[in-house]
Amino acid sequence: MNKKLLTISCISSLSLTMYTGCSDSTSAADFYNAGEEIDASSSSASDNQTTPTLDSSDSSISSSSELPPDDSTPGSSANVPASSSEASPASSNSNGTSSATIAYSSTPAAQSSSSAQPEQVNENPGDRPVIAYAASGATVTNAGNCVTVTGGTVTIKCGGEYDFSGSYSGSDAQILVNTAKTDSSVYLNMKGLTLTNTADAPIYIQKASKAFVVAKNGTTNTFTDASSRAKTYSYTNDAGEAKTDTTGACIYSKDDLTIKGEGTLIVKANYNNGIHTSNDLKVKNGLITVNAKNNGLKGKGSVEISGGTINITTTEGDGIKSDTEDATDLASGKGSIEITGGTITVTSAFDGITAANAVVVANGESEKPTIKIITGGGHSCLSDPTTASSSTGRGGFGGGGFPGGMGGSSCSTTESMKGIKGDSSIAVSGGVIDINSRDDGLHSGGTITLSGGTMTIATDDDGVHAEKALYVKDNANVSVTIAYEGMESPDMNFEGGITSVITTDDGWNAAGGTSTTTGGNTGRGGWGGAGGGMGGSTGNLKVSGGYHYVYVGTGDTDGIDSNGGISITGGVIIVECRMNGGMGGMVDSDGTTTISSNAKLLGFGTNNSEEGTQYSVSFNTNSYYGTSDIAFKPSFSGSKMVSSVGQPGVVNSVSGMTKTCFGNSTDRCVYTK
Structure with a gap:
């Protein structure tokens, strides 16, 4: 796990009032600045961890404790991690009641100066967003300024952790991630979610620094996409370029994607690929089943598998694929597949495992891979x-x-x-x-x-x-x-x-x-x-x-x-x-x-x-x-x-x-x- 030590600055009652009052101007990119990828073999970066209790009655709190992403149940108190250079304190909660606001600073409290500029306050409360799907669509708790819901479409606009559960089917059944590339990673924690999109892809990561799909321990999560595509998406990337895109997989990402967790992930791809990213794809662990019309797992930049039980079946494509054609990327080692763990079964119409560059199969630090392929x-x-x-x-x-x-x-x-x-x-x-x-x-x-x-x-x-x-x-x-x-x-x-x-x-x-x-x-x-x-x-x-x-x-x-x-x-x-x-x-x-x-x-x-x-x-x-x-x-x-x-x-x-x-x-x- 990558760790950040956070120092909680002392804030006067006057400062608390000022921060609460200016929260409406907060940028969406300031929410959940987790900073770096949190990598653990467990089902969540924060499973079974104890976080310090913050007393809202204190006007000043000083601590150097690590504050990892919390895996608490909906409605419980959660600590929000912040980068060492940006602040993401809590302000007011959803019912309008004022709560203690804690400012995080890269400068120890003893060194803080009265001339320092006040840090921005995010309007999201301390608890992580919880999204529940039902027959009528999705509802969100602790949305802050980072989640919007329209029927069955949930749009994620900030880095951080988000919990999903429930069941829904419809043409709008989609989790869409669009965060700044400079923002922190996005963790989509699946806690028993069945999502069927009858017109498109149920998960679309349009833009993110890094994205994680986490199947939580003891849960089964099923995603099904439509057999055709009619919708196109227009957006602007971080370079200011206009982009037009169509989702090409059931779980479709334009940026780095990691699949992990100790739960079950089932992907039914009726249109094209099962799990696809235009960059790097990593599979850490979990029970993963992919049934795809075309390729099962595809990381155009690379594919790395270090664990998990993975079953892939394709009817018209390859099992596991990395196929960048960019000469610069190929020269740097992209377009490669590395397998160092996991139990992998591939039943494919065409190639089982195929890379535009290198394929490496080696024993990992704690396990050796077992691979069975029928083509x-x-x-x-x-x-x-x-x-x-x-x-x-x-x-x-x-x-x-x-x-x-x-x-x-x-x-x-x-x-x-x-x-x-x-x-x-x-x-x-x-x-x-x-x-x-x-x-x-x-x-x-x-x-x-x-x-x-x-x-x-x-x-x-x-x-x-x-x-x-x-x-x-x-x-x-x-x-x-x-x-x-x-x-x-x-x-x-x-x-x-x-x-x-x-x-x-x-x-x-x-x-x-x-x-x-x-x-x-x-x-x-x-x-x-x-x-x-x-x-x-x-x-x-x-x-x-x-x-x-x-x-x-x-x-x-x-x-x-x-x-x-x-x-x-x-x-x-x-x-x-x-x-x-x-x-x-x-x-x-x-x-x-x-x-x-x-x-x-x-x-x-x-x-x-x-x-x-x-x-x-x-x-x-x-x-x-x-x-x-x-x-x-x-x-x-x-x-x-x-x-x-x-x-x-x-x-x-x-x-x-x-x-x-x-x-x-x-x-x-x-x-x-």
Whole structure:
């Protein structure tokens, strides 16, 4: 919490009378000068706090106590926070009875001078405004000069805290905030409010320094907007510019917006977006459900999620989105999404999480995020290896089970239905992520860095696709359970972590970059043939650490494929390749391939491998194969093996070896010394 220490100046009885008499000239901007954002993980900045009692009989009071926004019930006494440079004392209450007026000064009482100018007095009494909705519209208590009510429309004109409750439906059902950008933040405390606007948006934050929608603990708050818009709003911003606006969301803000509180917030967006701000959107906590026609959560400047249980469903749009196109904003890091906490479920028509800049998923200070994403109905056209049976062993793909016998082909739609998309970069260092997507699981127009967290991906296209570079390292745990290609990037670097990919085409494909071929998925740059992505592209693949498993189906498929060179200097790699046509096999390179003896590589195939030291070894699903340093039980039978640790054969015992399993499997495990 940001704190301000307030010094209450001594005021004579004559001064009190003078202040009360001049209250009519008070500017609306002087009310509730809270000054700075009050940030707390609780449902309110002021929950469960004790405020000092001010005796109205005293003509002078001196105190340095903190006076936070109060969370008292309607009608109780509340202390009004003030900035250190402006005064916001109380004057007369709503029934005309004079009350003690307390002037707040940035100068201690002992230093005050008789020549100091008197501070302005706000006509709002000490209690915060309380707005109650009923069938006839809204009524307000303690309105002061900061709240106006017209039927069901409540207009907020000053910074501060406002309590809302009740239920109302109508074409005028709206909370409209229009405060000076130099004013303090606006807190809309929802204490059990159901608001349905049949013509527009129920919450419209037209102008504010910062706005907070707070769902108070133990309450359910539901907001529903109209399915169309006919109304436009004209106003003047702080720069004196005339603006015309139409609300584009159920909760629609032009300035910074924070969603918080320990209560329940339900948003039903029939027109466009669920919760939208043209600046920065933050979600702190709460139980949040958004059903939107277009995007669920959208912060054009940025989106930050640090907590809460969030359920998003969209019928025609993306789940969570940040999409500024301003070059200056992008250069400063705007257009990004950061998730450091919360339990998030996204079921979207198109992309699950998408940013014009970067997407970052990391563990927060006190929790780690859990994210589940389903896009485009989830993968639907590639054979699922967890249910398909093999005529020769456990799991895996039936022979010839893919179109035309030429390996699997992507059946992703031309629309973008990716799990997580970051135009510049994606960085995952923590959390638990589960993606089921019609399009790529992870896709970046730049780089992808996976250094931590646990990730499971099922897709009809690529599991992980980076247009520039892919890095897997540290404690990353990535499992692609079904994909066209498991991981693809022109520059692939495996420095650590545990990965598993099960694909219908290439497992790892170092390709792309300069490709100019067309066809296939929109924006993909073409497949360059059934084998996937030759087309003049370049590639570079390096493995220096980690544990990695690659399984590819039948057809013209490659386990590890590079359109450039391959350098394997460390790590543990298991490749199962069921290729039955074409060239390549377990390891395929168009450039120079170097496999160090420090690396532990075992490949199992049904055909020759283009690269690596190859051995004619018949293997089946009943035994472990390898050497005294590495052993693995294959999932199908074959007669070709690649090994970097010498002549492979049957390993009779794995006792004393270290077991490492790939993905969520309990039987696809490698044993090493």
